[in-house]
Amino acid sequence: MEEKKVWFSNERVWFSFFMILALTLNFGFFIGELDDPEHHNVFELFAVIIVNLIATILKFGDRTQMGPMLLATSLVAVVQLISAAIVWAFAVHINDTGLTPSVMATIVSLSGGALLANVVSVILLIIETTFQRR
Amino acid sequence: MLRKDRQSEPAAKSASGDQEEQAQQHSDAFAAEEPFNPQTAMILWRMRTPLIILICVYAIAILGLVLIPGVDDQGRPWHMSFFHAFYLVSYTATTIGFGEIPYPLTDAQRMWVLITIYMTVVAWFYAIGSILALVQDPVYQQARKQSRFKKEVSRLNESFYLVCGLGETGYEIVRALSNEHYRAIVIEKNADSLLDHNVHYLPEYVPVLIADASIPKYLKMAGIAKDNCKGVIAATASDEINLKVAISSKLLHPHIMVVCRSDIQSYEENMRSFDTDFVVNPFHTFATIFSMLLHSPSMHMIFNWLTGAPDSQLNQDEEPLRLAHGSWILCGYGRFGKMLYRKMLKHGIETAILEADESICEQFRNDFPEHADKVITGSGVDAATLGRAGITGAVGIIAGTNDDSNNLSIIMTARQLNPDIFVVARQNMHDNTELFERSEADLVMQPREIIARIIRAQLLNALLIPFLLKASKQDEQWINVVVSRMIAVIGDRKPYVWTSIIDEENAPALIRALQLGRKVCLRCLATDPAARNHQLECVALLHERNGRKTLMPDDEIELQPGDKILFCGKREARNAMQWSMQVMSSLNYVMTYESEPESYIWRKFGRRYRGEERRRQPRQ
Numbered sequence: 001m002e003e004k005k006v007w008f009s010n011e012r013v014w015f016s017f018f019m020i021l022a023l024t025l026n027f028g029f030f031i032g033e034l035d036d037p038e039h040h041n042v043f044e045l046f047a048v049i050i051v052n053l054i055a056t057i058l059k060f061g062d063r064t065q066m067g068p069m070l071l072a073t074s075l076v077a078v079v080q081l082i083s084a085a086i087v088w089a090f091a092v093h094i095n096d097t098g099l100t101p102s103v104m105a106t107i108v109s110l111s112g113g114a115l116l117a118n119v120v121s122v123i124l125l126i127i128e129t130t131f132q133r134r
Numbered sequence: 135m136l137r138k139d140r141q142s143e144p145a146a147k148s149a150s151g152d153q154e155e156q157a158q159q160h161s162d163a164f165a166a167e168e169p170f171n172p173q174t175a176m177i178l179w180r181m182r183t184p185l186i187i188l189i190c191v192y193a194i195a196i197l198g199l200v201l202i203p204g205v206d207d208q209g210r211p212w213h214m215s216f217f218h219a220f221y222l223v224s225y226t227a228t229t230i231g232f233g234e235i236p237y238p239l240t241d242a243q244r245m246w247v248l249i250t251i252y253m254t255v256v257a258w259f260y261a262i263g264s265i266l267a268l269v270q271d272p273v274y275q276q277a278r279k280q281s282r283f284k285k286e287v288s289r290l291n292e293s294f295y296l297v298c299g300l301g302e303t304g305y306e307i308v309r310a311l312s313n314e315h316y317r318a319i320v321i322e323k324n325a326d327s328l329l330d331h332n333v334h335y336l337p338e339y340v341p342v343l344i345a346d347a348s349i350p351k352y353l354k355m356a357g358i359a360k361d362n363c364k365g366v367i368a369a370t371a372s373d374e375i376n377l378k379v380a381i382s383s384k385l386l387h388p389h390i391m392v393v394c395r396s397d398i399q400s401y402e403e404n405m406r407s408f409d410t411d412f413v414v415n416p417f418h419t420f421a422t423i424f425s426m427l428l429h430s431p432s433m434h435m436i437f438n439w440l441t442g443a444p445d446s447q448l449n450q451d452e453e454p455l456r457l458a459h460g461s462w463i464l465c466g467y468g469r470f471g472k473m474l475y476r477k478m479l480k481h482g483i484e485t486a487i488l489e490a491d492e493s494i495c496e497q498f499r500n501d502f503p504e505h506a507d508k509v510i511t512g513s514g515v516d517a518a519t520l521g522r523a524g525i526t527g528a529v530g531i532i533a534g535t536n537d538d539s540n541n542l543s544i545i546m547t548a549r550q551l552n553p554d555i556f557v558v559a560r561q562n563m564h565d566n567t568e569l570f571e572r573s574e575a576d577l578v579m580q581p582r583e584i585i586a587r588i589i590r591a592q593l594l595n596a597l598l599i600p601f602l603l604k605a606s607k608q609d610e611q612w613i614n615v616v617v618s619r620m621i622a623v624i625g626d627r628k629p630y631v632w633t634s635i636i637d638e639e640n641a642p643a644l645i646r647a648l649q650l651g652r653k654v655c656l657r658c659l660a661t662d663p664a665a666r667n668h669q670l671e672c673v674a675l676l677h678e679r680n681g682r683k684t685l686m687p688d689d690e691i692e693l694q695p696g697d698k699i700l701f702c703g704k705r706e707a708r709n710a711m712q713w714s715m716q717v718m719s720s721l722n723y724v725m726t727y728e729s730e731p732e733s734y735i736w737r738k739f740g741r742r743y744r745g746e747e748r749r750r751q752p753r754q
Contacts, residue, residue: 043200046216050193057185060178089217 035101227254299370306586365391416581465514466535672703
């Protein structure tokens with residue numbers, strides 16, 4: 001199986017798919033007025049978290065030179081996004097302050113940090129792909 | 135991963151097989167420095183699918199609960215938030231089941247929760263099942279054991295010995311080291327031998343690696359390159375592996391002490407060729423022991439006492455083996471027979487040889503034309519050939535073929551024909567120990583036991599073997615004096631043998647006394663520091679100074695820094711002797727019969743108190 005010349009592998013496709021999807025969804029959630037709850041959908045945040053989690057787990061097995069770096073960026077993104085979700089749950093259910101502009105700004109900035117981590121992740125993926133496949 | 139590395143290695147791509155192999159080694163080295171330890175990597179790799187399934191199932195369940203409309207306690211339409219949905223799914227999936235929180239669910243929601251329960255519980259079972267399967271995986275267990283072993287080795291910061299092979303010999307050596315509180319690490323290929331030789335009952339904890347010692351990677355894993363690795367003992371049953379271990383050890387850790395077991399002459403020479411410190415050949419060793427016996431039965435007894443297992447019991451009325459003068463019969467002229475025959479010739483003993491293989495007989499006749507008539511073709515298992523060799527007139531017979539059944543048969547036939555004959559037997563298989571004991575042979579050569587004796591002696595007391603070799607050149611009378619002195623100090627236990635080294639580490643008090651210009655003689659060391667008119671129960675066997683060895687040193691000999699003295703006696707005597715070597719007041723007491731305060735304050739007071747008296751009686 002290893003001797004076969006394949007220009008792509010199934011696994012690689014899924015790997016890249018989830019990483020880029022994590023980036024795009026994250027971007028979708030992040031874009032808009034920073035403190036306006038109308039511009040940031042809760043379903044989108046949910047989707048970002050799930051896709052990021054899956055991308056992180058896919059990286060568990062990646063044992064290339066870039067593997068640890070990729071895993072680290074993903075872990076950063078997940079931590080940021082889950083913090084955003086916790087802030088959201090706190091504001092709506094526990095403190096009952098509701099989504100005030102300041103709370104929304106916190107949530108969106110946290111997701112902005114995750115976006116940055118995802119951008120780094122995709123750049124690393126591109127670098128790795130370019131250097132590995134000749 | 136290996137594949138990728140090899141592709142990116144430009145040399146490997148275009149190269150021949152040799153370079154290919156090098157590339158493989160490179161990538162192996164790389165694999166050793168992977169970011170996680172192998173077991174974590176394995177868990178993560180295997181858990182990918184179950185975890186992804188779990189996340190997907192949770193996501194679907196939560197999403198469904200959020201989307202399906204419900205009603206609150208006043209009957210108004212209400213949508214569950216992600217927070218509540220995650221809470222509900224979490225306690226349902228883990229089968230905790232707190233109920234319908236915060237409001238009773240509608241039938242549509244219940245329908246979805248029903249699906250959720252089955253989905254999530256199955257996903258959990260799959261995840262847990264995968265972990266259990268992984269834990270039982272032999273590859274995983276191997277990885278876990280190896281990483282635990284590595285941790286143990288890296289934590290070990292005392293000096294230790296590396297023992298390769300945990301057979302009868304290896305176990306004996308590990309046991310002796312452990313009893314003297316030396317640390318040992320074992321590499322053994324066969325996991326079953328751990329069941330036969332349980333090293334976990336020994337006083338010191340012994341890490342064991344189940345691996346092939348001839349592979350350098352495993353030697354490195356067992357810490358051969360570490361500074362505190364004092365020596366390597368290659369005690370496997372295979373000469374080839376022992377040779378490989380010896381070479382690897384000398385390359386991986388130059389100047390390390392290497393002790394090797396070898397059964398075959400050519401391997402033995404090979405091992406000696408690259409400075410292996412000590413090679414033990416059981417046949418060679420037995421020939422030396424046998425020669426000791428021919429020279430003096432008492433010498434053989436000394437050898438037995440000093441090299442025996444540390445805690446074995448001595449038979450008080452044990453008589454040295456008595457040999458009558460006369461002719462001998464040697465059955466089997468192989469590796470064993472050849473070595474013994476050379477010794478018999480040296481001692482001028484007339485020997486008849488029985489050998490079943492005609493070509494070997496022919497070779498013997500060529501090698502020793504003057505003894506050509508002594509060799510008889512035949513195995514010696516039947517009365518007829520033994521009779522032709524002169525069994526009725528012989529005083530001793532050596533059953534030395536490489537087949538245990540033949541050897542036992544020779545012993546029994548010989549005893550029938552000549553009940554008083556002295557029997558020396560060669561035992562090949564360890565399992566036959568009981569049979570050889572029953573055969574009542576006077577002397578049995580067991581390769582493993584002999585190797586264990588010699589290696590043990592060499593590791594614990596490097597001076598013991600030089601002593602034995604030197605002593606066996608002395609005459610019978612001298613040896614008998616030594617035996618009687620030994621009997622006087624030892625009880626019914628085997629004498630304990632130890633080496634006292636006069637240096638800063640082992641004898642700080644003695645060194646200080648010597649620096650003060652006092653003269654300490656050997657007698658002081660052997661005086662009991664608890665009762666000065668009592669001598670410790672020990673005998674000084676050998677004294678070494680700057681490489682010069684003196685047998686049975688005189689009591690009045692003055693000690694100097696760097697001296698090494700080999701003692702035998704009771705273990706308690708050794709413990710007592712350490713007091714006078716390490717504690718100034720004990721040393722003063724045994725030297726001058728006067729105790730001197732040890733601590734700073736009492737010394738000050740003491741000086742003032744006895745100032746005049748001290749000046750009147752200067753201490754030597």
